[in-house]
Amino acid sequence: MKRRAFLVALPALASCARSRRPRLNVFNWSNYVAPGTVPNFEAESGAQVRYAIYESNEEMLARVMSGNSGWDVVFPSNYLVSPLREMGLLSRLRREWIPNLSNLDPRFRAPDWDPQLDWSAPYMWGACGILYSRRLTPAPARWADLWDQRLSGRVTMLDDPGEVLGACLQKLGHPINSTDPAQLRAAGREAIAQKRLLRAYLNAEVRDQVVAGDVLAAQMWATTAQQAIDVSSNLAFAFPAEGFSLYADNAVVLRESKRPELAHRFIDYLLGPRAGADIVLASRTATTNRAAQALLPDAVRNSPTLYPSPEVLRRGEWFRALPPAAQRLRDRLWTEIKSA
Amino acid sequence: MNRLRNAFLAPAWVVFTLLFFAPLAVIAAYSLATRGTYGGVSAPASLESWVRLADPLYLVILLRSFALAGVATFICLLLGFPLALFIARAGARRNLYLQLVIVPFWTSFLVRTYAWMFLLRETGLVNSALMALGLTREPLPLLYNNGAVILGLVYGYLPFMVLPLYATLERMDRALLEAAADLGARSWSALWRVVIPLSAPGIRAGSVLVFIPCLGAYLTPDLMGGGKTIMIGNLVQNQFTTARDWPFGSALSLALMVIVMVLLMALVRRGGEEGML
Numbered sequence: 001m002k003r004r005a006f007l008v009a010l011p012a013l014a015s016c017a018r019s020r021r022p023r024l025n026v027f028n029w030s031n032y033v034a035p036g037t038v039p040n041f042e043a044e045s046g047a048q049v050r051y052a053i054y055e056s057n058e059e060m061l062a063r064v065m066s067g068n069s070g071w072d073v074v075f076p077s078n079y080l081v082s083p084l085r086e087m088g089l090l091s092r093l094r095r096e097w098i099p100n101l102s103n104l105d106p107r108f109r110a111p112d113w114d115p116q117l118d119w120s121a122p123y124m125w126g127a128c129g130i131l132y133s134r135r136l137t138p139a140p141a142r143w144a145d146l147w148d149q150r151l152s153g154r155v156t157m158l159d160d161p162g163e164v165l166g167a168c169l170q171k172l173g174h175p176i177n178s179t180d181p182a183q184l185r186a187a188g189r190e191a192i193a194q195k196r197l198l199r200a201y202l203n204a205e206v207r208d209q210v211v212a213g214d215v216l217a218a219q220m221w222a223t224t225a226q227q228a229i230d231v232s233s234n235l236a237f238a239f240p241a242e243g244f245s246l247y248a249d250n251a252v253v254l255r256e257s258k259r260p261e262l263a264h265r266f267i268d269y270l271l272g273p274r275a276g277a278d279i280v281l282a283s284r285t286a287t288t289n290r291a292a293q294a295l296l297p298d299a300v301r302n303s304p305t306l307y308p309s310p311e312v313l314r315r316g317e318w319f320r321a322l323p324p325a326a327q328r329l330r331d332r333l334w335t336e337i338k339s340a
Numbered sequence: 341m342n343r344l345r346n347a348f349l350a351p352a353w354v355v356f357t358l359l360f361f362a363p364l365a366v367i368a369a370y371s372l373a374t375r376g377t378y379g380g381v382s383a384p385a386s387l388e389s390w391v392r393l394a395d396p397l398y399l400v401i402l403l404r405s406f407a408l409a410g411v412a413t414f415i416c417l418l419l420g421f422p423l424a425l426f427i428a429r430a431g432a433r434r435n436l437y438l439q440l441v442i443v444p445f446w447t448s449f450l451v452r453t454y455a456w457m458f459l460l461r462e463t464g465l466v467n468s469a470l471m472a473l474g475l476t477r478e479p480l481p482l483l484y485n486n487g488a489v490i491l492g493l494v495y496g497y498l499p500f501m502v503l504p505l506y507a508t509l510e511r512m513d514r515a516l517l518e519a520a521a522d523l524g525a526r527s528w529s530a531l532w533r534v535v536i537p538l539s540a541p542g543i544r545a546g547s548v549l550v551f552i553p554c555l556g557a558y559l560t561p562d563l564m565g566g567g568k569t570i571m572i573g574n575l576v577q578n579q580f581t582t583a584r585d586w587p588f589g590s591a592l593s594l595a596l597m598v599i600v601m602v603l604l605m606a607l608v609r610r611g612g613e614e615g616m617l
Contacts, residue, residue, distance in 0.1 A: 056582075058379060058581045058582065058584060059581070061378055061379050061584075062379055062380075062580075065380055080378075153481060156566075159562075159567040160582070162582075195568065198568065199484055199566065200483075200484040200565075200567055200568055201566060201567035201568060202567065209461065212463050213463070214461060324375070324377050327377075327583075328375075328585070331578075331583035331585065332397070334578070334582070334583075335397060335398075335401075335578070336397060338567065338568070338569075338574070339397060339400060
């Protein structure tokens with residue numbers, strides 16, 4: 001049986017070896033392309049794409065830090081673009097190879113983390129807020145509402161130190177990227193005070209429990225919240241009054257890439273209007289691609305969860321890379337919170 | 341003769357060196373380095389990660405891990421012993437029952453843990469059944485607490501207790517029980533004074549096989565505990581992910597290894613010439 005399988009596989013192997021198609025290696029977040037994205041690019045470019053996914057920036061970092069990871073294109077979050085550049089891992093973008101950069105929403109043509117878009121092309125973005133059941137009256141509108149006794153056992157926070165400490169800092173009126181030890185410690189105490197009300201620290205997996213009604217309010221990313229709201233009209237999403245976090249994931253070309261031109265071509269393809277629109281329809285994520293947005297159905301394009309109004313967005317704060325001392329204190333506080 | 345023995349042992353040594361000692365040396369070296377800002381390690385060498393181990397915060401987590409793993413092991417023993425005894429005396433059906441003990445391994449542990457979460461959640465089967473029977477009015481909080489973590493550990497590692505227990509019980513000489521009965525022992529006292537002492541090696545082996553993986557568990561506390569309980573395994577995992585502190589993660593895992601080895605050696609010594617397994 002085994003031998004037969006081997007014999008069947010042999011011609012396939014041989015044809016692999018024979019193919020002289022250029023190969024592009026793309027390492028992206030899960031759920032960040034449509035089913036047709038990669039095959040369509042392969043058909044259009046004649047290249048062969050090795051596509052793999054990761055679930056956290058750290059997972060990707062650990063691989064590419066060697067400078068010899070075998071990947072050409074990866075998608076770091078905004079706060080990692082500068083560190084990656086400083087570590088000499090990025091290749092400067094050749095803008096003439098990415099004409100579709102002009103499809104970007106004006107907000108993302110000169111972002112804080114890379115004002116000239118020299119190193120990164122913004123791809124997707126999102127916010128963190130409160131997903132809640134409409135049965136809750138009054139509806140939660142502030143982070144502080146998640147400290148309400150009535151929610152005991154029916155509220156969750158994300159299992160993510162940056163987001164939990166961020167929400168606690170904002171509740172106290174401090175900036176999300178605070179490095180002040182006193183502010184951070186106060187935020188840690190807030191989190192510990194909240195912990196006995198919490199059902200759990202859950203990421204995207206809480207979605208089903210909110211839909212089922214087990215959980216009434218959850219700190220949640222807008223993308224995941226949108227997926228829940230699509231399933232149940234009984235749910236809504238709030239951008240907390242004290243402020244909320246923002247992130248953006250960006251396509252970059254690694255310096256180690258041996259096919260920079262093909263890598264740029266792939267990024268240009270993702271930023272095309274049709275490909276971009278298909279990706280949004282499949283992933284329900286907020287895109288930076290304005291031309292793609294124009295092709296979307298009204299309900300998706302005008303979703304207040306994915307695309308909040310400029311007034312709301314003004315309360316958002318972008319995550320930044322933190323100095324080692326602050327990072328270390330945050331890690332310790334997170335362990336204290338989890339151990340409390 | 342000796343040369344032949346060495347030749348046969350060579351592959352094992354190669355595998356051990358490449359897959360065990362070399363990675364271990366890497367971890368030991370990492371534990372003495374300085375944390376790289378974005379993960380990884382950098383110069384200069386320092387003992388800081390080792391000094392940090394003495395922080396009471398981490399000792400509490402270590403103690404909690406020991407307590408949870410200890411309780412889980414004890415429950416496994418309580419459940420596993422009667423089961424192993426039953427299987428050892430099941431005659432022709434023995435093999436069938438042994439297969440059944442192993443059947444859960446056919447599915448990934450992750451999938452089985454998710455299945456438990458579906459059973460235990462508020463709208464899950466257990467709560468729905470209890471409420472339908474009128475035994476409870478409100479759904480019980482079965483998930484996301486220490487009880488759920490222990491349940492997950494017991495479920496996951498019970499077979500590791502049953503199999504070594506079965507091995508010792510099955511080998512036990514039945515004549516000894518008859519002798520105990522002849523000398524006037526009722527079944528309970530025969531169990532206490534003959535069966536259990538004779539199965540001590542199996543109890544020791546099963547307890548070690550359950551306790552050690554429980555001590556390092558990170559999936560179960562994360563999923564069944566809803567991230568509200570942190571065990572030493574989660575702490576190590578965090579150092580390599582969100583905290584990006586590889587030296588401290590390395591020091592933690594080496595310290596855990598040393599503790600486990602000391603415990604094992606103490607047990608082996610107590611086991612004496614009976615042997616461990």
